[in-house]
Amino acid sequence: MITLSAFADEIGPDLKLQMDVCEANGIKCIDVRGIDNTNVSTMTLKKVAEYRGQFDDRGFTVPCIGSPIGKIRMDEDFQEHRNLLAHCIEVAHGFGTRLIRVFSFYPSQGKRVGDERQAVMDRLAKMVEAAGAAGAVLLHENEKRIYGAKPDGVKDIFETIRSDHLKSAFDPANYVEEGVAPYDDGWRKGLAELTYYFHVKDKNPGEDACVPAGQGKGQLAEIFADLKERNWSGYMTLEPHLSKAGQFAGFTGPALFAEAVRAVKDMCDRAGLRYRK
Numbered sequence: 454m455i456t457l458s459a460f461a462d463e464i465g466p467d468l469k470l471q472m473d474v475c476e477a478n479g480i481k482c483i484d485v486r487g488i489d490n491t492n493v494s495t496m497t498l499k500k501v502a503e504y505r506g507q508f509d510d511r512g513f514t515v516p517c518i519g520s521p522i523g524k525i526r527m528d529e530d531f532q533e534h535r536n537l538l539a540h541c542i543e544v545a546h547g548f549g550t551r552l553i554r555v556f557s558f559y560p561s562q563g564k565r566v567g568d569e570r571q572a573v574m575d576r577l578a579k580m581v582e583a584a585g586a587a588g589a590v591l592l593h594e595n596e597k598r599i600y601g602a603k604p605d606g607v608k609d610i611f612e613t614i615r616s617d618h619l620k621s622a623f624d625p626a627n628y629v630e631e632g633v634a635p636y637d638d639g640w641r642k643g644l645a646e647l648t649y650y651f652h653v654k655d656k657n658p659g660e661d662a663c664v665p666a667g668q669g670k671g672q673l674a675e676i677f678a679d680l681k682e683r684n685w686s687g688y689m690t691l692e693p694h695l696s697k698a699g700q701f702a703g704f705t706g707p708a709l710f711a712e713a714v715r716a717v718k719d720m721c722d723r724a725g726l727r728y729r730k
Contacts, residue, residue, distance in 0.1 A: 454727050454729060455685075455686070455689050455726050455729070456687070457714075458482035458484050458688050459480055459482070459690060461475055462486050464705065464706065464707055465706070466488065468504060472507070472508075474707045474711070476511070484519050484690045485504070485518050486518070486519030487519075493518045493519060494541050498547055501544050502547060515548040517550055517552035518548060518550065520555060521556075524599075526558070526560065527576075528561035535579065538555075542584065542589045546588075551590050552620075553592065554592045554622060555580065555591045555594070556594060558573050558576060558600055560598075566599065567606075570609070574610070585616065591619050592621070592649065593619065593620070594624055595607055597631050602627070604642060607644060607647065622648075622649065623640070624654055624692070625656075625673060629655075630658075635671050635673075636676050640675075640679065651689045652689075653693075655669035663694035663695055665712055665716035666713070666716040667719070674720065677724035691714065691717060696709055
């Protein structure tokens with residue numbers, strides 16, 4: 454069974470608007486990345502409790518928080534970043550989840566990230582250790598230009614760091630941006646078995662904004678068909694980026710968000726994937 458969720462800050466900054474639009478489109482889960490133009494990593498715990506109350510009042514749940522942890526260069530301050538991770542873990546617990554999206558670092562200025570492999574693994578291992586000690590789980594997303602931007606990097610991470618506190622989030626559009634065919638070069642070559650969480654985002658090469666699921670080069674039809682064959686169960690989080698795509702967030706708006714939801718539900722129906730809100 455698929456559970457649909459969304460990075461609802463793509464609808465707008467106001468939480469009521471986020472919930473209204475999600476609910477109108479049959480979604481009752483929100484992966485919190487931003488509310489009131491505040492990133493989840495800088496929210497106060499008091500504010501988190503306030504937002505949690507609003508979610509609870511309307512029957513919404515937060516399966517994961519969309520932190521920016523790991524979206525720094527390898528030559529930037531890691532200790533400060535570890536402190537930020539500790540706060541994100543508290544924020545995640547405040548929202549009632551253990552899951553925190555993370556990344557695997559950009560290269561140092563003037564270097565290639567592959568040349569810093571061991572340092573990347575050392576950092577990730579420390580992050581996973583901190584998550585484990587706090588009962589949290591890190592979801593590594595393949596983001597362009599980081600160590601785990603391409604399938605080989607992702608597989609290396611999970612072969613090197615084997616922990617129940619590190620899981621993989623699969624983002625087809627980010628692979629497209631790296632010149633990778635998501636299904637041919639990634640999914641069917643080992644990433645399907647690793648995928649714990651799925652971001653619904655599709656893209657055509659060379660275009661700034663993304664497109665509704667199935668209209669780009671993300672090979673979502675092939676992936677969804679395989680999900681059906683595997684009887685895969687888990688969260689599919691919409692990250693449409695239909696109007697604007699940025700390094701730390703995107704924008705879609707209420708009308709285009711509805712189009713994005715229709716597209717993913719249609720793809721699920723065609724693949725025979727059952728979904729719930």
